[in-house]
Amino acid sequence: MLQITNLHAEVEGKPILNGLSLTVNAGEVHAIMGPNGAGKSTLAYVLGGRPGYEVTEGSVTFDGQDLLALEPHERAAAGLFLGFQYPVEIPGVSNVQFLREALNAQRKARGEEPLSGGEFLKLAREKAGLLRLDMDMLKRSVNVGFSGGEKKRAEMVQMGILDPVFAVLDETDSGLDIDALRVVGEGINAIMRSPRKAVLLITHYQRLLDYVKPDFVHVLAKGRIVKSGGPDLALELEREGYEAVA
Amino acid sequence: MNASLASVVPTTRDEDWRYADPDWLAAADPAALNRWRELAVPAGETLCETGIVEAGVDRLRVHVGRDARFALFLVNPAGPYARAEVEVTLEEGAHFEFGGVTLGGGRKRQEFVTRVFHAHPHASSNQVVRAVQWGQATGNFLGRIEVARDAQKTDAAQNFRAILLEKGAAANAKPELEIFADDVKCAHGAAIGALDRAAAFYMAARGLPPEIARKLLIRAFVADAFAAIEDAGLRERMLEQALAGLEGDVV
Numbered sequence: 001m002l003q004i005t006n007l008h009a010e011v012e013g014k015p016i017l018n019g020l021s022l023t024v025n026a027g028e029v030h031a032i033m034g035p036n037g038a039g040k041s042t043l044a045y046v047l048g049g050r051p052g053y054e055v056t057e058g059s060v061t062f063d064g065q066d067l068l069a070l071e072p073h074e075r076a077a078a079g080l081f082l083g084f085q086y087p088v089e090i091p092g093v094s095n096v097q098f099l100r101e102a103l104n105a106q107r108k109a110r111g112e113e114p115l116s117g118g119e120f121l122k123l124a125r126e127k128a129g130l131l132r133l134d135m136d137m138l139k140r141s142v143n144v145g146f147s148g149g150e151k152k153r154a155e156m157v158q159m160g161i162l163d164p165v166f167a168v169l170d171e172t173d174s175g176l177d178i179d180a181l182r183v184v185g186e187g188i189n190a191i192m193r194s195p196r197k198a199v200l201l202i203t204h205y206q207r208l209l210d211y212v213k214p215d216f217v218h219v220l221a222k223g224r225i226v227k228s229g230g231p232d233l234a235l236e237l238e239r240e241g242y243e244a245v246a
Numbered sequence: 247m248n249a250s251l252a253s254v255v256p257t258t259r260d261e262d263w264r265y266a267d268p269d270w271l272a273a274a275d276p277a278a279l280n281r282w283r284e285l286a287v288p289a290g291e292t293l294c295e296t297g298i299v300e301a302g303v304d305r306l307r308v309h310v311g312r313d314a315r316f317a318l319f320l321v322n323p324a325g326p327y328a329r330a331e332v333e334v335t336l337e338e339g340a341h342f343e344f345g346g347v348t349l350g351g352g353r354k355r356q357e358f359v360t361r362v363f364h365a366h367p368h369a370s371s372n373q374v375v376r377a378v379q380w381g382q383a384t385g386n387f388l389g390r391i392e393v394a395r396d397a398q399k400t401d402a403a404q405n406f407r408a409i410l411l412e413k414g415a416a417a418n419a420k421p422e423l424e425i426f427a428d429d430v431k432c433a434h435g436a437a438i439g440a441l442d443r444a445a446a447f448y449m450a451a452r453g454l455p456p457e458i459a460r461k462l463l464i465r466a467f468v469a470d471a472f473a474a475i476e477d478a479g480l481r482e483r484m485l486e487q488a489l490a491g492l493e494g495d496v497v
Contacts, residue, residue, distance in 0.1 A: 025323075048447075048451050050441070050447050071456075072451055073450040073455050075451075076451060076453035081451075082451045087448070088442075088444050088447075088448035090442075090445050090462075090466070092464070092465070092470070093465075098454075100451070101458060102452040102455060105454050105455060109453070132300075141466075162452065182350070202258055216313065241455050
């Protein structure tokens, strides 16, 4: 589904990714772990197409197409979802309005009919329920006045509504207490665990992986993957630290 | 305006006209320039006016009676030079609410000029102006608040924010507070910036094409100016009218 080959990228002229290669197949959950500054968030932003994150070498193929040639909104319509480490506040734009516009823009790009207001609200209510987020929160401005945990749950509600085939989740576990972590973990499983979907979980810690069991774990250091393994690798990292393992 | 000045055309050396279009002023007809529309809101009554500003200079002088309320909401999409000027005198307990949006590109020069006289105690005023400019256009807000010596418990606020969509666009804020009473609240704020890039990328990452994302962000931005319109239908129409200026005009 996703094939990253020898990816080099820089931010403001500074090289961050240095030859990263990774293949993710449908039905798989991959975890990327690594110390601060390893390039984890840069990888997420490069995949999402954030301006200022410049690819200098390598390629990314997503479902057979050149992902890097697509604009950010086209990547979303192609089925890519980027869960933000720091979800952005948008005063004056309600979640409902934002997500309905976003979903219908994606549907339009795929040649599908738009959802009516009623159909959309039904879908939003269902996904909010899944993440135990009060529906009233979705009537408020996007992320404005949300706590850290609410922002992360709202991200997952967005993911549920947009129904991507591939999700890159950048430290979705940060800022969550233990109960919220379980709710979010179960939400990710419910939305993304499917033979036709895949997930790239970017995280510092093992704890989210207790709920979302990865098929593969990779250690990212200095902009490339230095070690890959099964779920046990995450436990090993947790026990012994990045320096000892990688 | 002093009667002896009625035949004189101002220049950009005049403080009140410092951001005006000098070419337009040089060619202006003094009689048309100095035509004021007069309005009085009787004591205890409420008047709400909405409108679209047209090219040229539009001047309105309003007397708001005791405990009366005057609300004015304007969209200014016009050019090459479009100035809406409002002078309001408030009696005791009166309120003036103003919401204005300038929105334009090209070389348009659009401005709101307000003068609010808090002549008596317990009056309040609230002014919210939003500017969205691109190309080489300019959006201005010159807001003067005068509080007379015995106008205690005056509560006056004005807020101006501008978004410049392109390099070359400009905005000017000129708040002036002249306060002779000691027990008053007067607040003003001004900020000029670009469209929030982080929000734009976040919206793109959810599948919104740039033009829709920008429209949503601008809509949210200008909505502040019309937030005080109680009638939801009217509020929506004003927003639509403001945003209509964006269609096909922004690069």
